[in-house]
Amino acid sequence: MDLNHLVFYYLALGMTIPGILAVISRNPVHAVLWVLVLILHQALLLYTLGSEFLTAIQIIVYAGAVLVLFLFIVYMINLRLEERWKVFVRRSGIGLILIFIFVFLLFKTISVFLALVPAFKPKLPYDLAQASNLVWIARYLFTHYLLQFELIGVILLIVVLGAVFILKKLQEVKNDSF
Amino acid sequence: MIPFEYYVYLSLLLFCIGLVGVMLRRNLIILLVSLEIMMNALIVLFSAISRYSNDTTGYVVVFFLIALAAAEAGVGLSLVVLLYRSLKKIYTEDINYYRG
Numbered sequence: 549m550d551l552n553h554l555v556f557y558y559l560a561l562g563m564t565i566p567g568i569l570a571v572i573s574r575n576p577v578h579a580v581l582w583v584l585v586l587i588l589h590q591a592l593l594l595y596t597l598g599s600e601f602l603t604a605i606q607i608i609v610y611a612g613a614v615l616v617l618f619l620f621i622v623y624m625i626n627l628r629l630e631e632r633w634k635v636f637v638r639r640s641g642i643g644l645i646l647i648f649i650f651v652f653l654l655f656k657t658i659s660v661f662l663a664l665v666p667a668f669k670p671k672l673p674y675d676l677a678q679a680s681n682l683v684w685i686a687r688y689l690f691t692h693y694l695l696q697f698e699l700i701g702v703i704l705l706i707v708v709l710g711a712v713f714i715l716k717k718l719q720e721v722k723n724d725s726f
Numbered sequence: 727m728i729p730f731e732y733y734v735y736l737s738l739l740l741f742c743i744g745l746v747g748v749m750l751r752r753n754l755i756i757l758l759v760s761l762e763i764m765m766n767a768l769i770v771l772f773s774a775i776s777r778y779s780n781d782t783t784g785y786v787v788v789f790f791l792i793a794l795a796a797a798e799a800g801v802g803l804s805l806v807v808l809l810y811r812s813l814k815k816i817y818t819e820d821i822n823y824y825r826g
Binding site (some may be wrong): 571 | 743792804
């Protein structure tokens with residue numbers, strides 16, 4: 549067992565165990581903090597996959613923006629009801645059945661997917677070792693995926709407009725206690 | 727080098743954890759957190775594909791995925807705040823008005 553495998557196993561454990569703990573923890577603050585641990589390990593995993601730019605983006609956007617937003621909302625909505633309930637999951641049989649069907653289908657189709665792996669071919673005949681990862685991502689983004697890049701900008705603008713709209717709705721809500 | 731299958735199984739495991747969270751939790755915020763975990767599974771899968779096929783397309787898809795996850799978290803959390811302010815409820819059973 550060499551160092552690559554050790555690092556991979558550590559990162560895999562550091563992603564799955566906080567994921568499970570985030571899903572089963574009663575306190576939402578603990579759940580969000582466990583997801584933070586998951587995301588930091590995942591950033592390291594992206595680094596071992598050879599993409600330092602995505603590591604930086606992952607830490608800045610996920611850990612810096614999205615999870616802080618989650619924590620802010622959790623602190624704003626201070627509901628401690630769930631910690632007092634004995635059963636804090638939905639007891640829905642249909643959900644469990646759907647999970648089992650979905651996991652079964654995933655494990656059935658994963659062998660088909662893995663059979664496709666030797667057929668992976670680069671879409672464009674560039675040698676990735678010629679330049680840094682960031683150079684290639686920028687080149688792809690601003691040439692081949694320019695339309696998608698602009699569409700992401702439009703989507704984020706729509707999100708901002710939607711948040712402002714919801715905020716206007718909030719001011720119309722009566723009987724506001726805080 | 728680590729086999730590609732390991733990344734696929736890691737991604738599958740994370741996706742299943744997120745799926746269990748979405749299907750079985752009551753709290754809407756934890757439901758959104760589980761959606762983020764599912765997005766992270768996709769990020770792992772796409773970057774592994776990109777690494778093992780020596781192509782940058784998967785990294786670009788990961789870039790778009792991170793942007794979309796931020797957008798989804800913004801919309802979802804603002805809806806949760808609206809729901810909490812107007813109904814004082816964020817548990818899925820309390821707001822399930824249209825049970826068929």
